[in-house]
Amino acid sequence: MSPRRSVADALETRRRIVERSVDVGTLEGLEILSFGRLADDLGMSKSGVLRHFDTKEALQLAAIEAATGAFAERMAARVRGSERGLERLLALCDGWIEDVIERQPAGGCFFTAVSTEFDGRPGPVRDAIAAALRTWQDALAAEVRRAVALGQLPESTDVAQVVFELGGLVMGLNQRLLLRGDRRAPTRARRAVRRILGVAAA
Amino acid sequence: MSPRRSVADALETRRRIVERSVDVGTLEGLEILSFGRLADDLGMSKSGVLRHFDTKEALQLAAIEAATGAFAERMAARVRGSERGLERLLALCDGWIEDVIERQPAGGCFFTAVSTEFDGRPGPVRDAIAAALRTWQDALAAEVRRAVALGQLPESTDVAQVVFELGGLVMGLNQRLLLRGDRRAPTRARRAVRRILGVAAA
DNA sequence: AAGGAAAGCGACCGATCGGTCGCTCGACAC
DNA sequence: GTGTCGAGCGACCGATCGGTCGCTTTCCTT
Numbered sequence: 194m195s196p197r198r199s200v201a202d203a204l205e206t207r208r209r210i211v212e213r214s215v216d217v218g219t220l221e222g223l224e225i226l227s228f229g230r231l232a233d234d235l236g237m238s239k240s241g242v243l244r245h246f247d248t249k250e251a252l253q254l255a256a257i258e259a260a261t262g263a264f265a266e267r268m269a270a271r272v273r274g275s276e277r278g279l280e281r282l283l284a285l286c287d288g289w290i291e292d293v294i295e296r297q298p299a300g301g302c303f304f305t306a307v308s309t310e311f312d313g314r315p316g317p318v319r320d321a322i323a324a325a326l327r328t329w330q331d332a333l334a335a336e337v338r339r340a341v342a343l344g345q346l347p348e349s350t351d352v353a354q355v356v357f358e359l360g361g362l363v364m365g366l367n368q369r370l371l372l373r374g375d376r377r378a379p380t381r382a383r384r385a386v387r388r389i390l391g392v393a394a395a
Numbered sequence: 396m397s398p399r400r401s402v403a404d405a406l407e408t409r410r411r412i413v414e415r416s417v418d419v420g421t422l423e424g425l426e427i428l429s430f431g432r433l434a435d436d437l438g439m440s441k442s443g444v445l446r447h448f449d450t451k452e453a454l455q456l457a458a459i460e461a462a463t464g465a466f467a468e469r470m471a472a473r474v475r476g477s478e479r480g481l482e483r484l485l486a487l488c489d490g491w492i493e494d495v496i497e498r499q500p501a502g503g504c505f506f507t508a509v510s511t512e513f514d515g516r517p518g519p520v521r522d523a524i525a526a527a528l529r530t531w532q533d534a535l536a537a538e539v540r541r542a543v544a545l546g547q548l549p550e551s552t553d554v555a556q557v558v559f560e561l562g563g564l565v566m567g568l569n570q571r572l573l574l575r576g577d578r579r580a581p582t583r584a585r586r587a588v589r590r591i592l593g594v595a596a597a
Numbered sequence: 598a599a600g601g602a603a604a605g606c607g608a609c610c611g612a613t614c615g616g617t618c619g620c621t622c623g624a625c626a627c
Numbered sequence: 628g629t630g631t632c633g634a635g636c637g638a639c640c641g642a643t644c645g646g647t648c649g650c651t652t653t654c655c656t657t
Binding site: 200214216219220221222224225257299300301304305306308309310312313322326327353354356357360362363364365367368369371372373377378381382384385389 | 421422423424426454485502503508509510511512514515516521524527528529545555556559560562563564565566567568569570571574575579580583584587590
């Protein structure tokens with residue numbers, strides 16, 4: 194039907210597969226993902242999909258990697274122009290919240306979805322998810338520390354505690370938005386961020 | 396092999412099926428649940444299981460109902476003896492945290508797991524999960540209001556905000572415990588509860 | 598003692614699962 | 628122009644999926 198066209202097309206095909214996998218993973222889970230359905234969705238054959246990913250696990254890992262990169266890029270774009278320290282920290286938090294809101298129709302936060310899916314299931318997929326979350330939380334922690342160093346947050350700030358609370362906050366926001374359609378949730382989340390950081394609301 | 400023995404035994408069988416379903420649902424998800432595997436786990440035939448639940452959806456709904464009841468009972472036991480108001484509110488929060496910790500080997504919090512699994516999937520299962528969460532959060536809110544009425548929390552307390560933040564908190568705790576084995580997480584969670592309520596740490 | 602209700606079983610259904618294999622055929626290096 | 632590479636395809640594999648059906652066996656009612 195539509196055989197190979199070029200190397201660039203092949204990369205594009207792979208990208209489309211991964212992109213769709215991230216969406217399905219967010220909405221219904223990475224375990225429910227299947228080659229057959231993926232092929233149908235993309236208008237290609239199951240074996241065509243399998244040419245790019247030998248195993249389902251490889252596909253899941255690719256989806257996690259892609260989601261991680263995409264999230265990092267979106268966050269980077271959101272904080273662009275903000276000064277390091279408290280300003281960027283607030284931009285990170287608000288951007289994070291905004292991201293969950295915007296991705297609501299796509300199933301909300303990818304990592305919230307897949308982390309709860311694999312948290313009771315040892316293996317490389319779970320490890321990859323844990324690593325991605327860790328990286329993000331470390332980045333957040335670094336920014337909190339920076340704000341402390343700049344004297345914008347009190348010396349007594351418990352950095353790990355702050356990051357811990359922020360993480361749960363976004364999961365709660367995600368749940369409220371998706372499961373209850375709570376339109377007040379974003380405001381509540383932003384308010385909570387300020388309270389956690391001990392900063393006055395804007 | 397082992398046909399019917401008595402009505403009580405049949406109820407017991409049903410209970411065992413549901414119990415196992417809750418565990419599998421927590422650890423791996425309610426969608427991954429299958430009659431065949433359930434039958435294997437319980438040492439019975441697939442059709443034997445199907446005799447009790449005509450469809451998979453009915454099984455999922457039964458699991459949600461059972462988990463809801465079990466959680467309510469455990470919470471009721473934990474706050475038994477505490478006076479209504481702030482004391483019981485704190486007992487609820489700490490008990491909630493303790494519950495997640497204790498159920499860690501079983502996959503942590505059932506509702507955190509299934510809510511993220513079905514939040515992007517309309518249907519009766521999702522509705523049942525949303526209703527259960529709602530009931531619990533309403534109960535929490537009632538206790539917060541009671542503490543305010545008793546003058547144990549400031550008049551200015553934003554009840555819905557408090558409940559919102561508490562919900563996310565436990566999801567974050569669940570993630571930290573399961574995905575990172577963070578032993579400091581429970582302490583952080585208890586500390587966060589105090590901060591959210593504006594109460595000094597014990 | 599007789600009969601109905603129902604738990605549990607085993608065989609079976611079409612569909613889908615993850616995955617393999619052999620083939621075609623266009624892109625690209627030479 | 629020729630030959631290699633590889634993306635994509637279609638047929639196929641055994642296993643499992645959700646679910647149906649008919650049967651046995653026991654409990655329980657009458």
